[in-house]
Amino acid sequence: MSTEVRVPTLGESVTEATVATWFKKPGDAVAQDEMLCELETDKVTVEVPAPAAGTMGEIVAAEGDTVGVDALLATIVAGDAKPAGNTGSPKDDAPAAKPASGGDAAKGNTDVMVPTLGESVTEATVSTWFKKVGDSVSQDEMLCELETDKVSVEVPAPAAGTIVEILAQEGDTVQANGRLAVLSGSADGTITPDTRPEASAADAAPAPAASGSGRSDVEDAPSAKKAMAEAGLNRDQVTGTGRDGRVMKDDVARAAAAGAATGASASAPAPAAPAAPRAVSADDAAREERVKMTRLRQTIARRLKDSQNTAAMLTTYNEVDMTEVMALRNEYKDLFLKKHGVKLGFMSFFTKACCHALKEVPEVNAEIDGTDIVYKNFVHMGIAAGTPTGLVVPVIRDADSMSFAAIEKAIAEKGARARDGKLSMAEMQGGTFTISNGGVYGSLMSSPILNPPQSGILGMHKIQDRPMAINGKVEIRPMMYLALSYDHRIVDGKGAVTFLVRVKEALEDPRRLLMDL
Known part of the structure; x- marks a missing residue:
C-alpha cells in the first residue's frame, strides 16, 4: 500500500511551483509530517510534509521541475519509519523535529515557538522583544512581536517561568514552528540552566552562513542558480534565506538590486544597477539615518x-x-x-x-x-x-x-x-x-x-x-x-x-x- 505526496495549495492566484530541493531519496524512511521537499513559487517557499509514515518510494517530480497544484510529487510505501530526528539527513535540523509544545519536562523547560502565521506564510521577522533573558513572565504574557509580509503577530508565553535563552534576536528571520526562546523554572526569578546535550548542539550553533565555501552540502534552488548565472553573481555574493541557508530566487534579486555584483567575474554580465550611486559627503552621511525596510x-x-x-x-x-x-x-x-x-x-x-x-x-x-x-x-x-x-x-x-x-x-x-x-x-x-x-x-x-x-x-x-x-x-x-x-x-x-x-x-x-x- 502506498500514499501519494501531492502539491499543496500554494496561495491565492498561484497555480504552479518549482521543485527546489528534495530532502529525501527513494528508500529513505520518513515519519509523518517530516519535511520531504521544498517548492518555490513566485511569492513564497512552501515545505511539503509527509502525509504518512513509511519508506520513500518513487520521486515523480525531480528538482527543477515545474508542477501544478495537486500534482503528484512522490509516493510513500507503508512500513516502519525511523523518528524524524534520526534519519541521518544532514538537512534535518533539531528544531524542526521538535514538537511545538516541546520542552524538557524533567527540568521544567518550555520552548516558545513561532505560532501559525497564516495561509502561504512560511516565515516572519522578529520585530520586538518585550522581555529579556532573566525576566520572569506569567502565562499568556506577551513576549515578542513578529512581523510577516502582511500582519504583525504577538507571541504569548506558553507557561509561567523565567526566560533562560532567546534564540531569535530582533531582526532575525524565523520559520513557521521555529523556536524563539526557552522558558525555565517558575516565575519567581529562579533560572534552571538548560543543559540538554541536544540543546547545546542544536541551539548554540549559529544560523548557517550563506557564503558558499563552507556550505557545499546545501543545494541552492534551481531557479536561483539560473538567476545567479543571468545576473553575473557568484554564490559568495548572495545571502541565502531558505532552509539551511539555501539561496532562493528572491535572494538573487535582492543581491542584484543592492549592487552585489561588484567584483564578479569579468566574463559574466554585470547586473543592471537600479540607480546611479549616491554621492554623499561625510558631513551629510553623519546626519542621515538608515532604517531597514519592514517586511510589510x-x-x-x-x-x-x-x-x-x-x-x-x-x-x-x-x-x-x-x-x-x-x-x-x-x-x-x-x-x-x-x-x-x-x-x-x-x-x-x-x-x-x-x-x-x-x-x-x-x-x-x-x-x-x-x-x-x-x-x-x-x-x-x-x-x-x-x-x-x-x-x-x-x-x-x-x-x-x-x-x-x-x-x-x-x-x-x-x-x-x-x-x-x-x-x-x-x-x-x-x-x-x-x-x-x-x-x-x-x-x-x-x-x-x-x-x-x-x-x-x-x-x-x-x-x-x-x-x-x-x-x-x-x-x-x-x-x-x-x-x-x-x-x-x-x-x-x-x-x-x-x-x-x-x-x-x-x-x-x-x-x-x-x-x-
Missing part, C-alpha cells in the same frame, strides 16, 4: 511594482457633486447612529455606488487568469486603510448584498483591526475591487495603482467647495474628483468611463440606489 513595506513595494509591470494600467477621471449625499447624511446621521450604533459616513455611499456600477460593467469586477477572464458574480470590496506600518487592504465580503449599516460596521471594525495590526491574512485576500480614500489626507487628485489581480480601483479625494455652473448660474458646490484606474487588457475605455459615470450619477442622486437605476 518590502511587500508593498514589490506588489505595486509588479502591478505596474503586469497590467496595462490606465486612469480615467470625473467629478461628483456631493451636495445630495451630504444633505442626506446630515439629515439622518443622528437617527442612524441611534438605531445602528455606528456613524453614517461617506464610505457606505461609495461602496453601494460602486457595487451598483459593477453590475452594469462586470469587466471592472473581473480578473485575468492566464488566457481566461474570470467574471465575479459577487463583490468582495477592498477598503484601503493607512496604518502606522503601511497600507493594507481589508476585504468586506459580499458587500453587494449588505445594508448601509452593515457596511459601516464592517469598515469601522476592520479599520480598527488594521490600525492595531490584528488583521489576519484571510481578511486581506479575495478582494474583487478596491476603494482608496486619499481625501482623508487632503489629496485633491491622484492616480491609484491597481491591487492585483483586480482590474479596477476607485480613488476618492478631498471634498472642496468650487464654483459650478448650475442651470445657467454660478453656485458654490462641494465637489470631489474621482479617479478610476483599470486594467486596459480587459476593460475598454468605454466600460471604464461608463462605470465612473454610473458612480457619479448614484452619488449625485442617492435615490437611484434605492430604485436600482
Whole structure:
C-alpha cells in the first residue's frame, strides 16, 4: 500500500511551483509530517510534509521541475519509519523535529515557538522583544512581536517561568514552528540552566552562513542558480534565506538590486544597477539615518511594482457633486447612529455606488487568469486603510448584498483591526475591487495603482467647495474628483468611463440606489 505526496495549495492566484530541493531519496524512511521537499513559487517557499509514515518510494517530480497544484510529487510505501530526528539527513535540523509544545519536562523547560502565521506564510521577522533573558513572565504574557509580509503577530508565553535563552534576536528571520526562546523554572526569578546535550548542539550553533565555501552540502534552488548565472553573481555574493541557508530566487534579486555584483567575474554580465550611486559627503552621511525596510513595506513595494509591470494600467477621471449625499447624511446621521450604533459616513455611499456600477460593467469586477477572464458574480470590496506600518487592504465580503449599516460596521471594525495590526491574512485576500480614500489626507487628485489581480480601483479625494455652473448660474458646490484606474487588457475605455459615470450619477442622486437605476 502506498500514499501519494501531492502539491499543496500554494496561495491565492498561484497555480504552479518549482521543485527546489528534495530532502529525501527513494528508500529513505520518513515519519509523518517530516519535511520531504521544498517548492518555490513566485511569492513564497512552501515545505511539503509527509502525509504518512513509511519508506520513500518513487520521486515523480525531480528538482527543477515545474508542477501544478495537486500534482503528484512522490509516493510513500507503508512500513516502519525511523523518528524524524534520526534519519541521518544532514538537512534535518533539531528544531524542526521538535514538537511545538516541546520542552524538557524533567527540568521544567518550555520552548516558545513561532505560532501559525497564516495561509502561504512560511516565515516572519522578529520585530520586538518585550522581555529579556532573566525576566520572569506569567502565562499568556506577551513576549515578542513578529512581523510577516502582511500582519504583525504577538507571541504569548506558553507557561509561567523565567526566560533562560532567546534564540531569535530582533531582526532575525524565523520559520513557521521555529523556536524563539526557552522558558525555565517558575516565575519567581529562579533560572534552571538548560543543559540538554541536544540543546547545546542544536541551539548554540549559529544560523548557517550563506557564503558558499563552507556550505557545499546545501543545494541552492534551481531557479536561483539560473538567476545567479543571468545576473553575473557568484554564490559568495548572495545571502541565502531558505532552509539551511539555501539561496532562493528572491535572494538573487535582492543581491542584484543592492549592487552585489561588484567584483564578479569579468566574463559574466554585470547586473543592471537600479540607480546611479549616491554621492554623499561625510558631513551629510553623519546626519542621515538608515532604517531597514519592514517586511510589510518590502511587500508593498514589490506588489505595486509588479502591478505596474503586469497590467496595462490606465486612469480615467470625473467629478461628483456631493451636495445630495451630504444633505442626506446630515439629515439622518443622528437617527442612524441611534438605531445602528455606528456613524453614517461617506464610505457606505461609495461602496453601494460602486457595487451598483459593477453590475452594469462586470469587466471592472473581473480578473485575468492566464488566457481566461474570470467574471465575479459577487463583490468582495477592498477598503484601503493607512496604518502606522503601511497600507493594507481589508476585504468586506459580499458587500453587494449588505445594508448601509452593515457596511459601516464592517469598515469601522476592520479599520480598527488594521490600525492595531490584528488583521489576519484571510481578511486581506479575495478582494474583487478596491476603494482608496486619499481625501482623508487632503489629496485633491491622484492616480491609484491597481491591487492585483483586480482590474479596477476607485480613488476618492478631498471634498472642496468650487464654483459650478448650475442651470445657467454660478453656485458654490462641494465637489470631489474621482479617479478610476483599470486594467486596459480587459476593460475598454468605454466600460471604464461608463462605470465612473454610473458612480457619479448614484452619488449625485442617492435615490437611484434605492430604485436600482
